[in-house]
Amino acid sequence: MTTVHRDEIQWERMLPAEFRAAMDKKPVIFLPLGTVEWHGEHNALGLDSLKAHELCVQAVHRLGGGVVHPPVYGGMGGLDKPATVIMEGEHAWENHLLRPWLETLCYEFHRIGFKAIIMVTGHYGHNQQIVVRETAVRMSERLGIPVFGSPEYWLALDEGYLGDHAGIGETSLLWHLHPELVRMDRIKDDPDYGADDVIKDGSSQALGMRYADCIIERLASLAEQMPSWQEERLYRYIRSERAIVAAQTRGWRHIGPWEFWRHIGGSAFVQYGQLLVDGEFEAIEQLARTLGREEG
Template identity: 40%
Template sequence: MANEDRQPPKFIQFERARPHEVRAMIDRTPIAYVPFGALEWHGEHAALGLDGIKAEAICRAAAKISGGVLFPPVYWGAFHTLSFPFTFCYSKRAMKKLVRRTLNSLADWGFRSIILLTGHYPAAQITLLRAECRRLSRARGIGALGIPEQALALDLGYLGDHAAKWETSLLMAIDPTLVDLSRLPDDTGSLRQRGIEQGIMGICPKNTATADLGRQVLDTVASRLAATGTRMLTEGERPAEEIYRAHLAAFRRPLAAARRAFGVESSWEAVRFVLGSIWRQKHL
């Protein structure tokens, strides 16, 4: 009798579910949340799995709102990672195959709204996820969205960084035991020095990262992600396209966006840093 009266769960975790539970959730709320991350250096102060940890936490919070199936983070396959210790790097081709197979499988199983949220976001990975989600949406007539988390937090001033103010704040909000700011020197130097010496790309987190800021970002992105997942059930790709347009518009003035993201006044400093990062990704 107790089992008959039990309310169905709002969301389920795929790896912990039995087949009948997945079928029931697809019948009730066919939304899939798939977080993407990387195993990559994030300074001496932050956990190596930061990207996947934050993507999974955001997807979990969104699934609690909308319902659906939460999949485990995809840590393997990341490309364009930093040339630092304890960092795995794969090919773009491998990631493309993984993403396409994942999307096709989810659609075959009956999901009508699919969200790929990447916490690792070199430009090429953002472009790949967007292109593959568009391909699926147009081929199968369902909603699919592939974005980094900051695409839903632009109005907060979050344009993306690496192991800097914003990412560190998110990790502090999710699990403060995974951050130790005392590992950072009091003076982290210029943007270029932080990037080359410590793998920190953006505003130094030493005195700027806070759990409160991280919670604000997490709550904002999760609520908007949940709303988008629900809308795609009835509107198909339209909500995804709205997000893509807004995200791309934020970078129509790339120098201004880079100065804002990295917290520098000089366009030359921002350009020098970006070009140096691109060179290191290709040659190291």
């Protein structure tokens, strides 16, 4: 019997027998997304994809099956800083690169035989988040299998992680997942992130572990469930995720690009991650609609 080791769950490192064994155990594919972008003097430039990839790898280990696709570097938006690649504009409604790329990958995953797709973006540009979730909804409908697309922090909202850029949350996550890629001693040389001691004093490997454990557990739980979702459950899931996309774009149209996210902290929407793994899709839909009304 084939034993699946760490490297043997990563698609690009697998031999065919290892790929077949992983799919037989659980026909789920994880697709980590990110970009290369300035994340302060204290963090590696590939932070977004690095953390998304490692979270997916650890989720597959916890699941005991499945495959992790190589991380996709290149997304929407990015800071006007050195060593940053901006593939498409943060504030552009149109999308000509990321969405068709993700759709093509989803079609291929389905053709190969995967029964569920989980896309995890570690890059938080508002349009990146919308496009990833919107594409997941569209492909769930098109392919008839569940496709989940979200930034990883949405699975740890109830742990207090609301997303940031090279701040306490992201720095702590990378520090836990790849400790060699965080140099906190260098933050003092950064005029922005090192202007005060908030990030330096607030970040820790222990905090990163807390966030990561929550995210990994929920990713694994989703991956365990999703291949068995029948049509009725899949439709309920699609409705809930579509309601989120609608609320995000409504806030963007009427007020500003970050309007939906501005209401998450302190609201019942922080329960999203637990509601998702519990299959409480109607509750998610209602919470999204409630935030959408607040924005209007």
